[in-house]
Amino acid sequence: MPSPSFHSKMSSDSDVPMDPEMAFLDDEDLEREAEVFKEQGNAYYIKKDYSEAFNYYTKAIDMCPKNASYYGNRAATLMMLSRYREALEDSQQAVRLDDTFVKGHLREGKCHLSLGNAMAASRCFQRVLELESDNGQAQQEIKNAESILEYERMAEIGFDKRDFRMVVFCMDRALESASACHRFKILKAECLALLGRYPEAQSVASDILRMDSTNGDALYVRGLCLYYEDCIDKAVQFFVQALRMAPDHEKARLACRNAKALKAKKEEGNKAFKEGNYTEAYELYTEALTIDPNNIKTNAKLYCNRATVGSKLNKLEQAIEDCSKAIKLDESYIKAYLRRAQCYMDSEMYEEAVRDYEKVYQTEKTKDHKHLLKNAQLELKKSKRKDYYKVLGVDKNATEDEIKKAYRKRALMHHPDRHSSATAEVQKEEEKKFKEVGEAFTVLSDPKKKSRYDSGHDLEEDGMGDVDANNIFKAFFGGPGGFSFEASGPGNFFFQFG
Incomplete structure (x- = not known):
């Protein structure tokens, strides 16, 4: 049976709400009135006014709460409104009332499929084939359910191998049939975040949160995007909220712990650097880099910070290597290019310095960057003469x-x-x-x-x-x-x- 919160006029097999005027009508009169409401619902359905169709099908159900086709019709309307969970309840009620109701089984299977429950969907479509062995729609939908199960299997393997592009591909294919499956959307969003495609990941998670603000998985993904964009304080807030909604959410717990540890270690390194304790700062940044290899932006900053310390300790070769690692993680990281260029200058590697300063000046055409480029070009010119x-x-x-x-x-x-x-x-x-x-x-x-x-x-x-x-x-x-x-x-x- 549908839950009481489904909609205010939902009827049950007993204790049906009824207009007092209808209390004097006999069963035949009630059935005639119900048919009128159903036909009106059909008319609105044909005109694609699904909200009005829903209202009239509900009135028909109120008149005759044991008519399977009325629930089936309302389920079809709810499906058109993308309210698949409610449509599933109506479909299930329809086949409870009439187990031979083929459309009811088809709609129940379609709802299960849209919600990502491929196994349950297959059972519904198998029941249709028991009733109508040549039903083409059921045969096709079984294939769709099998495809979803295969994409789920491939996605699981891809996630274990950290092949996140494969997971996104599989979830996109699965969502073609399971368009209302939050589980698939969340997995796709998580992998988009792990691929650094943060705006896309945030968009998916935000869509789910608009429908369900207590969804712990969506809250976790929003936090993950912020965490990977080096907005650690905001990320922690989302992880904490996710854990309030889902106390056993292990991913949110681990991410929250990593975020706090990363922030603390980075701040320790910054403090040591400001106090001139370069060796200590170098060690602290090195420790911070081991906390979470997946946090690309924060790690890029840590490599650049360690390069700054390395240049202070006259470890120019190591500093250049750290800058290169930072740039590999974040190709748009101007500060890393500038730091590496200065290290190249200090190492008299002027061609490399000019290349980095050109990259910086192409990205940000400031007077300072132009001056640095001209100076490097001059030193390069001088280096090619006899010293x-x-x-x-x-x-x-x-x-x-x-x-x-x-x-x-x-x-x-x-x-x-x-x-x-x-x-x-x-x-x-x-x-x-x-x-x-x-x-x-x-x-x-x-x-x-x-x-x-x-x-x-x-x-x-x-x-x-x-x-x-x-x-x-x-x-x-x-x-x-x-x-x-x-x-x-x-x-x-x-x-x-x-």
Whole structure:
């Protein structure tokens, strides 16, 4: 029997509510009145005014509460209104009154199918085939029920294998026949959330909550979306609400515990970082990353935070790797690109830095990002020239005296006369280095040229290719005759002035 909350005018097999005027009518009169209401219901049904059809079928049932076809008709109307649970109750009442009522069994099966109860649906359609062995609709619906059961089986396997796309595919196919099944919708929504498709998952869960605000599964999925979008405080509220509605909801309990643990550990890491305890912060972020591998956005932030700490600890290679992991989790994470680009700059990996800064500037065209990109491009340009500081073996902040001392040392080391007895290959290499040392000294000892060099200016335009290293050497060491290298034994040389 339908529950009392079904609708206010639902009749039962006994104690039927009746208009006082109808109390004086005999059974035949009641049946005639009921038929009139039924025909009026049929007329509204044909016009697709299902609400009015429902009202008139209800009146017919009030007149004759033991007529199976009236319940069957009202069930059909409720199905058109997508009120499948109520339609199921009417269909069941119809076949209780008349077990040979084929349409009643068909509608009961169809309601079970729409609600995702494929096994129960199959039993109903089998009963139809017992009554009418050639009933084409029942034969087709049995196939539909079998398909739903197969999609359920495949979805279960897919979920266990974490193949969430497969689960979404199976649920979409199952929902073509089981359009009112909350269980299938929730499973689809959960997998959409696990795939990072949060707006779609939230939409499905919200639709269910509009119909049933106490649905613990839907509350859990809403919380899951917020949790994965790094809105942890709001997520916890939904998980707690889900547990109020369904105290045994294990997924909500686990997600709530993870959310609280993740937030606490991340905040501990942030506190350690702000206090300058970088090693401790690094360890705390590492611990936080083990809490929930599925939380992509939060983990992306944790990797980026750990990269920041790593750069402070001069672990540039590790910092770059952490930024790359963050970007892999969230390709739109601008902060991770910026952090990695800075690490590339610090590692003198300028091409990589330019690539990251270009990505950032394409996404957010700000003045700061443009400046960072131009600076990286300049450093890349400079890196492709000869590094005169490295040639002389001095720091970029070297003084004039340090530059002179470095030149003296390197010029004497690579002077061709010193290698006159070496192989032709070695002589050629040393002569090349001697020339580079002269070029480096010419640039770095001249404040104007040094400034242009440091700013990334192309010194080829200044005729640096025509530098005479020997003239520079003679000018530096002075004396009209210069000096020459003399051998004093194998591998030993000294120089003397001419």
